Amino acid sequence: MIAAAVIITLLYALSMLFLLYGFFQVQGFSGKNSAPKTHFSIVIPYRDEAENLQELFDSLLKLKYPAEMFEILAVDDASEDKSAELWQDFRKEHPQLNIRLLQNIRKTGSPKKDALSLAISASEYDYILTTDADCVVPQAWLESFSSKIEETGAKVIAAPVALKPEVSKMSFLxxxxxxxxxxLQAATIGSFGVDLPFMCNGANFCYSKKAFLEVGGFEGNRNFAGGDDIFLLEKFRQRGLHPVFLKSQEAIVKTSATWSWSGLFSQRVRWAAKAAAYKSHFSKSLGLLVFLMNILLVIVTIGTIAAAFPVWLLSFMFLIKFNVDFFLIYNSAKFFDREPAVKSYFLSSMIYPFFSSWVVINSVFSGFRWKGRAFKK
Structure with a gap:
């Protein structure tokens, strides 16, 4: 047991340093002040997001891009609040924007994939750009993607996502x-840097409609409630489309934090539930290694308290993990200009192995609730 714990700790450290190397391999990019050339179809599925929509609307109005070069397709997934009404009002108040309002048609076990598929089939332009209704987009968002497309010719582009800034004093949650x-963002960028991309975020994801149709859209993954982004990324890679990462501060989309531990836990279970279906050997191996590192740290912590393991083993494991994770997170925080947030790192690092291990275990053996709906395993 002791030997296994030491070996897994060292393998974990090497893996994180590998991703850190990849993080620095992805060059920063700035596409500001370049001439707009690409037309975009912005796709925004939503369900019960009335409290978040005004922030999204305000950010869409600030986009520095010709209005005739993009459209917005908002797909209502059976909202029970005033979300649909707010979208209708927004469209009426801003006729200069090409906004199309769609009603989702449930066909599979994944409402979001159904909504995305519907919008993509109705889109006018070749480049699809997805985000979420609880997000705010930056002014140079479309400009940055257009420049990246012109420079690289990429058909698949992932981009960064961060939390919205905290208005009041930041809570520990x-x-x-x-x-x-x-x-997660550091690991995402790092995986692109070593040419083994295995993660992206649908809140800031761009791809060609032709590429989407070429890989069969979400076929083969429709029984999973989530994973519209990562499953699609895998299919693009398998088809040899070479996804790239837009490492630009001008392209950062900001999303809402979850305001309860139960909500956060449910969200993470939803994210983890689809991991077993990933086809990437790298992502599966890395995911297993991360889980083993966390669960062993939990076991060794409890065992040390019970005097079943030597103190040096716990110290060794914790210090190795603490330091390699810190380097990864700190450099990610520098890119996002969020160095002050790292003050939460010490306490978070002690709680995270317990939280993460419980999330993985629940994702294997139980379902979850999301947006008022229950999803079975």
């Missing part, structure tokens, strides 16, 4: 989430 999303 929000700080914990920020450490988590910074680590």
């Amino acid at each position: 929000r700080g914990f989430q920020e450490m988590d999303i910074l680590s």
Whole structure:
């Protein structure tokens, strides 16, 4: 047991350093002040997002891009609040924007994939750009993607996602989430840097409609409630389309934090539930290694308290993980200009192995609830 724990800790450290190397391999990009050339279909599925829509609307109005070069397709997924009414009012108040309002048609076990498929089939332009209704988009969003497309000719582009800034004093729950999303973004960027991309975020994801149709859209993954982004990324890679990452501060989409531990737990279970269906050997191996590292740290912590393991083993495992994770998260925080958030790292690092392990276990053996709906395993 002790030897296995040491080996897994060292393998984990090497894996994180590999991703850190990849993080630095992805060059920063700025597409501001370049001439707009690409037309975009912005797709926004939504369900019960009335409290978040005004922020989204305000950010869409600030886009520095010719209105005739993009359309917005908002897909209502059976909202029970005033979301649909707010979208209708927004369209009436801003006729200069090409806004199309669609009603989702449920066909599969994944409402979001149904909504995305519907919007993509109705879209006018070749480049699809997806985001979520609880997000705000930056002014140079479309400009940055257009420049990246012109420079690289890429058909698939992932881009960064961060939490919206905290208005009041930052709570520990929000700080914990920020450490988590910074680590996920670091791993995402790092995987692109070593040419083994295995993660992206549908809140900021761009791809060619032709490419989407070429890979068969979401066929083969429709029984999973989530994964519209990662499953699609895998299919693009398998077809040899070479996804790229837009590492630009001008392209960062900001999303809402979850305001309860139960909500955060349910969200993470939803994210983890689809992992077993991934086809990437790298992502599966890395996911298993991360789980083993976390669960062993939990076991060794409890065992050390019970005097079943030597103190040096716990110290060794914790210090190795603490330091390699810190380097990854700190460099991610620098890119997102969120270094002050790292003050949450110490306490988060002690809680995270317990939280993460419980999320994975639940994702294997139980379903979850999301947006008022129950999804079975």
